Amino acid sequence: MGRPPCCDKIGVKKGSWTPEEDIILVSYVQEHGPGNWRAVPATTGLRRCSKSCRLRWTNYLRPGIKRGSFTLHEEKMIIQLQALLGNKWAAIASYLPERTDNDIKNYWNTHMKKKLKKLQSASIVETSVNDSKSHSISRGQWEKRLQDDITTAKQALRDALSSENTADSPSSAAVYASSTENIARLLKNWVKAEPNESKCSSNVSTTVDSVCSKEEDVSGAFESIFGLESLEASNSDEFSRSASPLAVVGEIKQEEDSTSTLSVLENWLLDFEMKDYLTDVSFDENLV
DNA sequence: AAGTGTTCCAACCGCGTGCTG
DNA sequence: TCAGCACGCGGTTGGAACACT
Numbered sequence: 001m002g003r004p005p006c007c008d009k010i011g012v013k014k015g016s017w018t019p020e021e022d023i024i025l026v027s028y029v030q031e032h033g034p035g036n037w038r039a040v041p042a043t044t045g046l047r048r049c050s051k052s053c054r055l056r057w058t059n060y061l062r063p064g065i066k067r068g069s070f071t072l073h074e075e076k077m078i079i080q081l082q083a084l085l086g087n088k089w090a091a092i093a094s095y096l097p098e099r100t101d102n103d104i105k106n107y108w109n110t111h112m113k114k115k116l117k118k119l120q121s122a123s124i125v126e127t128s129v130n131d132s133k134s135h136s137i138s139r140g141q142w143e144k145r146l147q148d149d150i151t152t153a154k155q156a157l158r159d160a161l162s163s164e165n166t167a168d169s170p171s172s173a174a175v176y177a178s179s180t181e182n183i184a185r186l187l188k189n190w191v192k193a194e195p196n197e198s199k200c201s202s203n204v205s206t207t208v209d210s211v212c213s214k215e216e217d218v219s220g221a222f223e224s225i226f227g228l229e230s231l232e233a234s235n236s237d238e239f240s241r242s243a244s245p246l247a248v249v250g251e252i253k254q255e256e257d258s259t260s261t262l263s264v265l266e267n268w269l270l271d272f273e274m275k276d277y278l279t280d281v282s283f284d285e286n287l288v
Numbered sequence: 289a290a291g292t293g294t295t296c297c298a299a300c301c302g303c304g305t306g307c308t309g
Numbered sequence: 310t311c312a313g314c315a316c317g318c319g320g321t322t323g324g325a326a327c328a329c330t
Contacts (some may be wrong), residue, residue: 038315090318106297
Protein backbone atom coordinates (compact mmCIF):
# COMPACT_ATOMS: atom_id res chain seq x y z
CA MET A 1 0.00 0.00 0.00
CA GLY A 2 1.36 3.35 -0.98
CA ARG A 3 1.20 6.41 1.14
CA PRO A 4 -2.15 8.14 0.79
CA PRO A 5 -2.09 11.53 -0.89
CA CYS A 6 -1.71 14.52 1.39
CA CYS A 7 -5.04 15.80 0.24
CA ASP A 8 -7.86 14.90 -2.04
CA LYS A 9 -6.49 15.18 -5.56
CA ILE A 10 -9.91 15.62 -7.08
CA GLY A 11 -10.57 19.26 -7.75
CA VAL A 12 -7.18 20.34 -6.49
CA LYS A 13 -5.59 22.96 -8.69
CA LYS A 14 -1.95 22.71 -9.73
CA GLY A 15 0.51 25.00 -11.39
CA SER A 16 1.27 28.65 -10.96
CA TRP A 17 -0.53 30.68 -8.37
CA THR A 18 -2.70 33.59 -9.41
CA PRO A 19 -2.63 36.98 -7.65
CA GLU A 20 -6.12 36.29 -6.33
CA GLU A 21 -4.99 33.05 -4.74
CA ASP A 22 -1.99 34.79 -3.22
CA ILE A 23 -4.20 37.42 -1.66
CA ILE A 24 -6.49 34.80 -0.22
CA LEU A 25 -3.56 32.90 1.24
CA VAL A 26 -1.95 36.00 2.71
CA SER A 27 -5.26 37.08 4.19
CA TYR A 28 -5.57 33.69 5.84
CA VAL A 29 -2.08 33.85 7.30
CA GLN A 30 -2.63 37.39 8.50
CA GLU A 31 -5.67 36.24 10.36
CA HIS A 32 -4.56 32.85 11.65
CA GLY A 33 -0.80 32.90 11.37
CA PRO A 34 1.31 30.41 9.46
CA GLY A 35 0.65 26.78 10.30
CA ASN A 36 -2.30 24.42 10.32
CA TRP A 37 -1.99 24.29 6.55
CA ARG A 38 -4.48 21.47 6.36
CA ALA A 39 -7.16 23.95 7.33
CA VAL A 40 -6.25 26.50 4.68
CA PRO A 41 -8.11 25.03 1.68
CA ALA A 42 -11.17 24.27 3.79
CA THR A 43 -11.24 27.67 5.45
CA THR A 44 -10.42 29.83 2.47
CA GLY A 45 -12.00 27.85 -0.31
CA LEU A 46 -8.70 27.72 -2.13
CA ARG A 47 -8.59 24.75 -4.44
CA ARG A 48 -5.03 24.01 -3.47
CA CYS A 49 -3.33 21.22 -1.59
CA SER A 50 -2.25 22.16 1.94
CA LYS A 51 1.32 21.42 0.98
CA SER A 52 1.07 23.74 -1.95
CA CYS A 53 -0.22 26.50 0.32
CA ARG A 54 2.64 26.03 2.76
CA LEU A 55 5.18 26.03 -0.03
CA ARG A 56 3.74 29.13 -1.63
CA TRP A 57 3.86 30.94 1.68
CA THR A 58 7.35 29.85 2.73
CA ASN A 59 8.97 30.26 -0.66
CA TYR A 60 7.26 33.30 -2.04
CA LEU A 61 4.81 35.20 0.12
CA ARG A 62 6.54 35.06 3.47
CA PRO A 63 7.69 38.51 4.59
CA GLY A 64 11.36 39.32 4.44
CA ILE A 65 12.20 37.27 1.39
CA LYS A 66 14.85 38.87 -0.75
CA ARG A 67 14.58 38.22 -4.43
CA GLY A 68 17.03 38.80 -7.20
CA SER A 69 20.55 37.67 -7.72
CA PHE A 70 22.73 36.44 -4.90
CA THR A 71 25.54 38.64 -3.67
CA LEU A 72 29.11 37.49 -3.65
CA HIS A 73 28.86 37.42 0.10
CA GLU A 74 25.86 35.11 0.06
CA GLU A 75 27.52 32.97 -2.54
CA LYS A 76 30.56 32.44 -0.36
CA MET A 77 28.44 31.56 2.62
CA ILE A 78 26.53 29.03 0.59
CA ILE A 79 29.70 27.40 -0.63
CA GLN A 80 31.13 27.10 2.84
CA LEU A 81 27.93 25.93 4.46
CA GLN A 82 27.28 23.43 1.71
CA ALA A 83 30.76 22.02 2.11
CA LEU A 84 30.18 21.78 5.83
CA LEU A 85 26.60 20.56 5.93
CA GLY A 86 26.05 18.94 2.58
CA ASN A 87 22.73 19.45 0.85
CA LYS A 88 20.94 20.53 4.01
CA TRP A 89 19.30 23.44 2.31
CA ALA A 90 16.99 24.30 5.14
CA ALA A 91 19.90 24.45 7.56
CA ILE A 92 21.86 26.59 5.14
CA ALA A 93 18.87 28.83 4.63
CA SER A 94 18.62 29.42 8.35
CA TYR A 95 21.86 31.38 8.09
CA LEU A 96 20.60 33.40 5.14
CA PRO A 97 17.30 34.59 6.60
CA GLU A 98 16.22 36.39 3.47
CA ARG A 99 16.66 33.41 1.22
CA THR A 100 14.53 30.33 1.12
CA ASP A 101 15.88 26.81 1.04
CA ASN A 102 14.34 26.43 -2.39
CA ASP A 103 16.15 29.52 -3.64
CA ILE A 104 19.45 28.33 -2.28
CA LYS A 105 18.93 24.87 -3.68
CA ASN A 106 18.09 26.25 -7.09
CA TYR A 107 21.00 28.61 -7.00
CA TRP A 108 23.34 25.84 -6.02
CA ASN A 109 22.11 23.52 -8.74
CA THR A 110 22.28 26.13 -11.45
CA HIS A 111 25.15 28.47 -10.61
CA MET A 112 27.37 27.08 -7.91
CA LYS A 113 27.94 23.61 -9.26
CA LYS A 114 29.18 25.11 -12.47
CA LYS A 115 31.38 27.63 -10.73
CA LEU A 116 32.89 25.10 -8.37
CA LYS A 117 33.59 22.68 -11.17
CA LYS A 118 35.42 25.44 -12.97
CA LEU A 119 37.27 26.35 -9.82
CA GLN A 120 38.11 22.74 -9.17
CA SER A 121 39.43 22.07 -12.65
CA ALA A 122 41.50 25.24 -12.48
CA SER A 123 42.77 24.14 -9.09
CA ILE A 124 43.72 20.71 -10.42
CA VAL A 125 45.74 22.30 -13.21
CA GLU A 126 47.38 24.64 -10.77
CA THR A 127 48.16 21.83 -8.38
CA SER A 128 49.77 19.72 -11.07
CA VAL A 129 51.97 22.61 -12.08
CA ASN A 130 52.88 23.78 -8.62
CA ASP A 131 52.80 20.49 -6.81
CA SER A 132 56.21 20.95 -5.29
CA LYS A 133 55.18 24.34 -3.92
CA SER A 134 51.87 23.20 -2.46
CA HIS A 135 53.07 23.29 1.11
CA SER A 136 54.55 26.74 0.83
CA ILE A 137 52.62 28.03 3.85
CA SER A 138 54.31 26.97 7.03
CA ARG A 139 52.47 25.61 10.00
CA GLY A 140 53.40 28.66 12.03
CA GLN A 141 52.03 31.02 9.41
CA TRP A 142 48.88 28.99 9.14
CA GLU A 143 48.25 29.05 12.88
CA LYS A 144 48.91 32.76 13.04
CA ARG A 145 46.39 33.41 10.27
CA LEU A 146 43.93 31.11 11.96
CA GLN A 147 44.26 32.96 15.24
CA ASP A 148 43.66 36.28 13.47
CA ASP A 149 40.58 34.89 11.83
CA ILE A 150 39.23 33.61 15.12
CA THR A 151 39.73 36.98 16.79
CA THR A 152 37.99 38.78 13.94
CA ALA A 153 35.17 36.27 13.91
CA LYS A 154 34.57 36.54 17.61
CA GLN A 155 34.36 40.31 17.42
CA ALA A 156 31.96 40.14 14.49
CA LEU A 157 29.73 37.65 16.28
CA ARG A 158 29.67 39.83 19.40
CA ASP A 159 28.70 42.82 17.30
CA ALA A 160 26.01 40.89 15.54
CA LEU A 161 24.56 39.47 18.73
CA SER A 162 24.63 42.73 20.62
CA SER A 163 22.84 44.52 17.81
CA GLU A 164 20.28 41.74 17.76
CA ASN A 165 19.66 42.05 21.46
CA THR A 166 19.15 45.77 21.32
CA ALA A 167 16.91 45.73 18.29
CA ASP A 168 13.21 45.64 19.00
CA SER A 169 11.75 42.34 18.03
CA PRO A 170 9.17 42.89 15.33
CA SER A 171 5.60 42.52 16.35
CA SER A 172 3.52 40.02 14.50
CA ALA A 173 1.51 42.87 13.11
CA ALA A 174 4.62 44.38 11.60
CA VAL A 175 5.60 41.06 10.15
CA TYR A 176 2.26 40.61 8.50
CA ALA A 177 2.26 44.17 7.35
CA SER A 178 5.42 43.47 5.48
CA SER A 179 3.71 40.46 4.05
CA THR A 180 1.03 42.72 2.69
CA GLU A 181 3.74 44.81 1.16
CA ASN A 182 5.09 41.70 -0.46
CA ILE A 183 1.73 41.11 -2.04
CA ALA A 184 1.43 44.72 -3.11
CA ARG A 185 4.82 44.50 -4.69
CA LEU A 186 3.90 41.30 -6.42
CA LEU A 187 0.72 42.76 -7.77
CA LYS A 188 2.67 45.73 -9.04
CA ASN A 189 5.07 43.35 -10.68
CA TRP A 190 2.30 41.51 -12.41
CA VAL A 191 1.04 44.74 -13.85
CA LYS A 192 4.43 46.06 -14.83
CA ALA A 193 6.64 43.90 -16.93
CA GLU A 194 9.92 44.54 -15.16
CA PRO A 195 9.94 44.54 -11.38
CA ASN A 196 12.20 46.73 -9.37
CA GLU A 197 14.05 44.15 -7.35
CA SER A 198 13.56 44.72 -3.68
CA LYS A 199 16.83 45.31 -1.97
CA CYS A 200 17.40 45.71 1.69
CA SER A 201 17.43 49.45 1.40
CA SER A 202 14.43 49.72 -0.90
CA ASN A 203 10.76 50.25 -0.17
CA VAL A 204 10.41 47.16 1.94
CA SER A 205 9.25 47.60 5.49
CA THR A 206 11.47 48.31 8.45
CA THR A 207 10.97 44.75 9.58
CA VAL A 208 12.72 43.55 6.51
CA ASP A 209 15.38 46.14 6.88
CA SER A 210 16.24 44.92 10.32
CA VAL A 211 16.52 41.40 9.00
CA CYS A 212 18.83 42.61 6.29
CA SER A 213 21.20 44.34 8.61
CA LYS A 214 21.23 41.42 10.98
CA GLU A 215 21.94 39.03 8.21
CA GLU A 216 24.86 41.08 7.07
CA ASP A 217 26.32 41.11 10.54
CA VAL A 218 25.91 37.42 11.12
CA SER A 219 27.17 36.50 7.71
CA GLY A 220 30.11 38.72 8.35
CA ALA A 221 30.86 36.69 11.39
CA PHE A 222 30.62 33.54 9.36
CA GLU A 223 32.90 34.85 6.74
CA SER A 224 35.52 35.41 9.33
CA ILE A 225 34.96 32.14 11.13
CA PHE A 226 35.19 30.05 8.03
CA GLY A 227 37.89 32.05 6.36
CA LEU A 228 35.68 32.81 3.41
CA GLU A 229 37.96 35.35 1.93
CA SER A 230 40.60 32.77 1.31
CA LEU A 231 38.27 30.38 -0.42
CA GLU A 232 38.54 31.60 -3.93
CA ALA A 233 42.29 31.47 -3.89
CA SER A 234 42.55 28.23 -2.01
CA ASN A 235 42.25 24.69 -3.18
CA SER A 236 40.09 21.98 -1.68
CA ASP A 237 42.94 20.56 0.32
CA GLU A 238 43.45 23.80 2.09
CA PHE A 239 39.76 24.08 2.82
CA SER A 240 39.64 20.61 4.29
CA ARG A 241 42.35 21.64 6.70
CA SER A 242 40.73 24.91 7.62
CA ALA A 243 39.84 25.91 11.13
CA SER A 244 37.08 24.14 12.96
CA PRO A 245 34.12 26.39 13.66
CA LEU A 246 33.50 24.24 16.70
CA ALA A 247 36.59 25.47 18.40
CA VAL A 248 35.68 29.06 17.74
CA VAL A 249 32.12 28.73 18.93
CA GLY A 250 33.15 26.75 21.95
CA GLU A 251 35.47 29.52 22.97
CA ILE A 252 32.84 32.14 22.41
CA LYS A 253 30.41 30.07 24.42
CA GLN A 254 32.63 30.32 27.45
CA GLU A 255 32.83 34.04 27.17
CA GLU A 256 29.31 34.96 26.25
CA ASP A 257 26.00 34.51 27.93
CA SER A 258 23.78 32.43 25.76
CA THR A 259 21.55 34.24 23.34
CA SER A 260 19.01 32.75 21.05
CA THR A 261 21.13 33.11 17.95
CA LEU A 262 24.23 31.75 19.58
CA SER A 263 22.32 28.80 20.95
CA VAL A 264 21.07 27.89 17.54
CA LEU A 265 24.57 28.20 16.23
CA GLU A 266 25.96 26.06 18.99
CA ASN A 267 23.36 23.37 18.68
CA TRP A 268 23.89 23.15 15.01
CA LEU A 269 27.61 22.99 15.30
CA LEU A 270 27.63 20.62 18.25
CA ASP A 271 25.38 18.24 16.35
CA PHE A 272 28.01 18.14 13.72
CA GLU A 273 30.55 15.37 14.03
CA MET A 274 33.91 17.04 14.36
CA LYS A 275 35.72 13.90 13.39
CA ASP A 276 33.87 13.60 10.12
CA TYR A 277 34.45 17.25 9.40
CA LEU A 278 38.15 16.94 9.75
CA THR A 279 38.49 13.78 7.73
CA ASP A 280 35.80 13.90 5.11
CA VAL A 281 34.81 17.38 4.08
CA SER A 282 36.11 18.51 0.80
CA PHE A 283 34.69 20.12 -2.25
CA ASP A 284 35.30 17.00 -4.25
CA GLU A 285 32.61 15.09 -2.47
CA ASN A 286 30.04 17.74 -3.07
CA LEU A 287 30.48 18.27 -6.75
CA VAL A 288 28.40 15.38 -7.99
C1' DA B 289 11.68 36.55 -38.04
C1' DA B 290 11.60 31.80 -36.90
C1' DG B 291 13.35 27.71 -35.00
C1' DT B 292 16.14 25.45 -31.63
C1' DG B 293 18.79 24.98 -27.50
C1' DT B 294 19.73 26.45 -22.79
C1' DT B 295 18.91 28.46 -18.39
C1' DC B 296 16.34 29.41 -14.49
C1' DC B 297 13.03 28.95 -10.94
C1' DA B 298 8.33 27.98 -9.10
C1' DA B 299 5.99 24.13 -7.97
C1' DC B 300 5.31 19.18 -7.34
C1' DC B 301 6.37 14.60 -5.40
C1' DG B 302 7.65 11.24 -2.17
C1' DC B 303 9.91 10.21 2.01
C1' DG B 304 11.27 11.03 6.86
C1' DT B 305 10.08 12.66 11.29
C1' DG B 306 7.58 14.16 15.22
C1' DC B 307 3.30 14.50 17.52
C1' DT B 308 -1.01 12.69 19.24
C1' DG B 309 -4.50 9.58 20.70
C1' DT C 310 3.74 0.44 21.48
C1' DC C 311 1.64 1.58 17.34
C1' DA C 312 -1.00 3.69 13.72
C1' DG C 313 -2.54 7.85 11.65
C1' DC C 314 -1.77 12.43 10.59
C1' DA C 315 0.49 16.82 9.49
C1' DC C 316 4.45 19.09 8.43
C1' DG C 317 9.15 19.82 6.65
C1' DC C 318 12.76 18.59 3.64
C1' DG C 319 15.46 17.38 -0.55
C1' DG C 320 15.19 15.84 -5.25
C1' DT C 321 13.08 16.49 -9.48
C1' DT C 322 10.23 18.40 -13.14
C1' DG C 323 7.77 21.58 -16.34
C1' DG C 324 7.51 25.50 -18.69
C1' DA C 325 8.53 30.39 -19.32
C1' DA C 326 12.20 33.39 -20.55
C1' DC C 327 16.26 34.11 -22.76
C1' DA C 328 20.24 33.21 -25.99
C1' DC C 329 21.92 31.63 -30.08
C1' DT C 330 21.89 30.30 -34.97
